[in-house]
Amino acid sequence: MDYHQISFIIMMTTFLSYVLFIWIKYGIQPSISDSYYVLPNKLKPLFTLFCWGFALPAIILGVEITPFMFFAGVGICFVGAAAQFKDDWVSNIHMIAAIGGIIFSQLAIFFGFHMLWLNIISIVLSVIMPFITIKYYFWYVELIAFSAICYALGTTIF
Numbered sequence: 001m002d003y004h005q006i007s008f009i010i011m012m013t014t015f016l017s018y019v020l021f022i023w024i025k026y027g028i029q030p031s032i033s034d035s036y037y038v039l040p041n042k043l044k045p046l047f048t049l050f051c052w053g054f055a056l057p058a059i060i061l062g063v064e065i066t067p068f069m070f071f072a073g074v075g076i077c078f079v080g081a082a083a084q085f086k087d088d089w090v091s092n093i094h095m096i097a098a099i100g101g102i103i104f105s106q107l108a109i110f111f112g113f114h115m116l117w118l119n120i121i122s123i124v125l126s127v128i129m130p131f132i133t134i135k136y137y138f139w140y141v142e143l144i145a146f147s148a149i150c151y152a153l154g155t156t157i158f
Contacts, residue, residue, distance in 0.1 A: 007057035008157045014053030015146055018046065031138035032146075033094065036083045044083070051080025054146070055101075061153045066112025068104045072149070075101030102145045113152040122148045 022029065026038040036047040055076035062069025078097035085094035106122065109115050126141045133140065 004061060004157050007060045008153060011054050011057035011061070011153070012150060014050055014057075015150065018050035018053075019143070019146075021046075028136050028139050030136050032142045033079065033083070033085055033098065034139075037086070047083050048080040051076050051083075055080070058149055058153060061157065062108055062112065062149075065156065066108045068108035068112055069153075072101050072104035072108055075099075075104060102142075105145060105149050109148055109152045113156070115152055118148055118152060 018035075019032070022032075022035040022038070026035065029035045029038060033047075036044060039046060055073040058076070059070050059073035062073065075097045079094055079101060082090045082094040082097060084090050106119055109122075110119050122144050125144050129140050129144075130137050
């Protein structure tokens with residue numbers, strides 16, 4: 001196994017274990033970021049570790065293909081650093097970083113990975129999601145965005 005595969009395994013393990021842990025223990029939240037607030041104080045650092053454990057391997061894997069993945073990963077890292085997004089001054093940093101992470105990841109998928117079809121699927125799913133589930137729309141949109149990144153990076157590794 002080379003460092004690409006190890007990085008991908010770390011990224012996927014971090015993503016799946018955190019999301020499944022939150023879902024099983026606390027249920028689906030309004031957003032992945034909201035999961036920070038359901039964690040007990042001693043476990044709150046898990047949210048930051050989740051963001052960084054996903055984003056840093058994504059940067060390592062994606063930057064060789066497109067600089068957009070670097071900016072997407074940095075956005076996700078800032079989301080983890082600004083975890084307390086319900087505080088006034090942190091909210092702006094968190095939201096700009098989260099939106100930037102999603103936009104840059106989609107640009108990376110389009111320009112770097114040349115997967116317009118994946119962009120279309122992500123956008124269509126995000127648009128129809130409010131009609132499928134009114135509750136916790138952002139949770140699902142974030143899962144779509146994270147999954148698209150995983151798929152794009154995974155196809156280049158394996």
